[in-house]
Amino acid sequence: MNDGDLAAVEQLERRLFPMDAWPLQMFVDELSQPETRRYVVAEADGVIVAYAGLMCVQPIADVQTIAVVPEFEGRGIGSAVLAELIAEARRRGADDVLLEVRADNPRAQQLYLRFGFEQIHIRPRYYRDGTDALIMRLPLTEGTTA
Numbered sequence: 001m002n003d004g005d006l007a008a009v010e011q012l013e014r015r016l017f018p019m020d021a022w023p024l025q026m027f028v029d030e031l032s033q034p035e036t037r038r039y040v041v042a043e044a045d046g047v048i049v050a051y052a053g054l055m056c057v058q059p060i061a062d063v064q065t066i067a068v069v070p071e072f073e074g075r076g077i078g079s080a081v082l083a084e085l086i087a088e089a090r091r092r093g094a095d096d097v098l099l100e101v102r103a104d105n106p107r108a109q110q111l112y113l114r115f116g117f118e119q120i121h122i123r124p125r126y127y128r129d130g131t132d133a134l135i136m137r138l139p140l141t142e143g144t145t146a
């Protein structure tokens with residue numbers, strides 16, 4: 001992801017996460033910190049259809065956001081961007097990758113479970129609409145295949 005992607009990403013953010021959308025400035029701030037952040041986009045026919053971001057402050061990496069346009073779900077795009085974030089966490093020497101996922105989003109939870117994440121905690125009423133967040137962790141130890 002680069003500055004030229006921000007208008008499209010912000011538009012998708014508002015569409016995909018109407019209650020919890022990040023403001024444009026948050027993405028600007030994230031991209032301004034390449035020493036601890038990595039953001040990626042996936043495109044189809046020159047149009048952004050997914051984006052994701054990682055913060056890594058050793059020894060922990062944290063998935064900041066991951067989104068796929070609904071019309072492109074089920075095509076492996078979410079898996080691809082998640083795999084890139086995990087690879088980046090490894091490159092940066094993280095011991096673990098953490099993330100929060102909505103308790104009412106079983107599709108995303110299944111993706112994370114397939115990659116070896118495990119639920120380690122619940123944050124009650126984490127999201128603006130009162131939905132709980134499940135905190136999940138992927139240990140990046142020898143033998144992990146994600």
